[in-house]
Amino acid sequence: MPLVSALAASHAPNILLEPGAEWEDFMNLHYSMAPQGSATRPTLEQQKKLRKDAEAAFAVLRADMEQAKPDVLIVVANDQFVNFFCNNVPTFFVTLADEVKGQFTRHKFQYRNHKELGRAILRKGMKQGIDFSFGEHIELQHTQVVPLYFLLPEAKIPILPIYVNTWVDPAPTPGRCYKVGELIREVADDSKERVAILATGGLSHFPGSPRIGEIDTQFDHQLLEVMRQGKGRSLVDTSVEDLLKAGDSEFLNWMVVVGSVGDAKAAYTSYMPDLVATGWGFVSWKL
Amino acid sequence: MSCYHLSRLLFDLKMNESRVKQAQTDFEGVMSEYDLTGEEKAALRAGDPRKLRQLGVHGMLCLYIKRLHPEFRDNIYWNQK
Secondary structure: OOEEEEEEEOOOHHHOOOOOHHHHHHHHHHOOOOHHHHHHOOOHHHHHHHHHHHHHHHHHHHHHHHHOOOOEEEEEEOOOOOOOEOOEOOOEEEEOOOEEEEEEOOEEEEEEEOHHHHHHHHHHHHHHOOOOEEEOOOEEOHHHHHHHHHHOOOOOOOEEEEEEOOOOOOOOOHHHHHHHHHHHHHHHHHOOOOEEEEEEOOOOOOOOOOOOOOOOHHHHHHHHHHHHOOOHHHHOOOOHHHHHHOOOOOHHHHHHHHHHHOOOOOOEEEEEEOOOOOEEEEEEEEO | OOOHHHHHHHHHHHHOHHHHHHHHHOHHHHHOOOOOOHHHHHHHHHOOHHHHHHOOOOHHHHHHHHHHOHHHOOOHHHHEO
16 A cells, blocks of 8 residues: 555644643743744734634644545654653664653653564664664654644554654655655555555744744745645755754654655645744645 | 763663662762762752753762752652663
8 A cells, every 4th residue: 555644744732732721831831932032922823813713723633634544554753851861862763662651740641552563664674774773662743743642643554654853963865854754654565554654743833942932934934835836855965953043853753754745736735823932834635 | 170070970860770779878978989079979969950961960860869859859750760
């Protein structure tokens, strides 16, 4: 089966935090890095509207994915010092656990992990010169569960978390991430199951930086336009430095999905700067 | 110069709840268990994530020093990873 559905969505924690006190906590903490960043704090009404708009975008992505009837959902995300630390930072990591769990405030998540698909990706990678790291245990964090809360709230199908290091210098190039996506598509082509893929993260934001609060909306809109035109291949020569400059390092997760869809045009895009830190982006490709 | 041990302490404040509790009552004792320079200890005592970042720690790890600040002790952010 070829890939049947491809999605990309932001994973910013405040998407799932409740507007009001929880958002205030989130902002107070992040703005401790740069007090001037709080200049554009959204009102409660703005927070509620952002949540509603994000729910509407996720609803489109979920409907597209469900219509494709996938047997498994690959989730491409970055670890943020939960499973990996400075003693060992894998560039690409495939999960071989039986099941995966995580918690986000009062929300608990538990999914079967499709380790057979993981092994197939690992083996294909070994043959083609992409040597993934792998392991039998990971803990899910907001980089996966924020989108999963909206897209796969009931664990009807297994997932397969794949990690990209977008977090610790040096990160892989966009071109390398694109190749990983091509490889995943080849594995899906060889599979008897219907495979969906989701990239998470971004878009522009500067967490843990004095630039917190800045959002490069122009750069984000350029990326979304490229995906609408089906010209993701044109991004392979983008430098990591250019992504970092725009606060878009997590677009490296998206580049895996961009590589997996090739020249397919995105059927749906939605974008909303959250007035806090992040340009929230949502994309669906109907394959 | 590597700031591995400083980063490790902040990583533990993210991932190890018993370490957090210990640090809330005896931070000097916790710091003594890590291979830290005087400058690093001073930055930790100051409790300012911006100072930790200047020493080379990843910005998102720096925020975890705030777990020890009374004003941030019940912040919702610590209830997710």
